[in-house]
Amino acid sequence: MAARKTHSQKKHSSRKYSKGASKSVKSAMHRRKKGTLKRGKSGHGGKVKSRKQAIAIGLSEAEEGRQGAEEAEVAA
Numbered sequence: 107m108a109a110r111k112t113h114s115q116k117k118h119s120s121r122k123y124s125k126g127a128s129k130s131v132k133s134a135m136h137r138r139k140k141g142t143l144k145r146g147k148s149g150h151g152g153k154v155k156s157r158k159q160a161i162a163i164g165l166s167e168a169e170e171g172r173q174g175a176e177e178a179e180v181a182a
Contacts, residue, residue: 123165130171131164 123131137143138160145151145159154160 124168124172126171127165127168130168131161134160134164134167 134143135157138154138157141153143154143160143163145154154163
């Protein structure tokens with residue numbers, strides 16, 4: 107018989123996304139549920155129905171906010 111592999115403890119890694127990003131995703135999910143989350147920059151693409159798409163929109167909004175903060179920091 108082959109020796110049985112033992113389960114090693116997983117190392118705890120740092121967060122994949124920031125706390126701000128999770129707030130943004132939460133907001134996007136609420137807007138999806140209310141029916142006010144729209145596709146596209148100007149919102150002419152229609153309502154978002156997919157949960158995965160709402161998460162992607164929330165993460166991209168969080169990234170936009172972070173980039174704006176970085177630009178302000180560089181300008182100062």
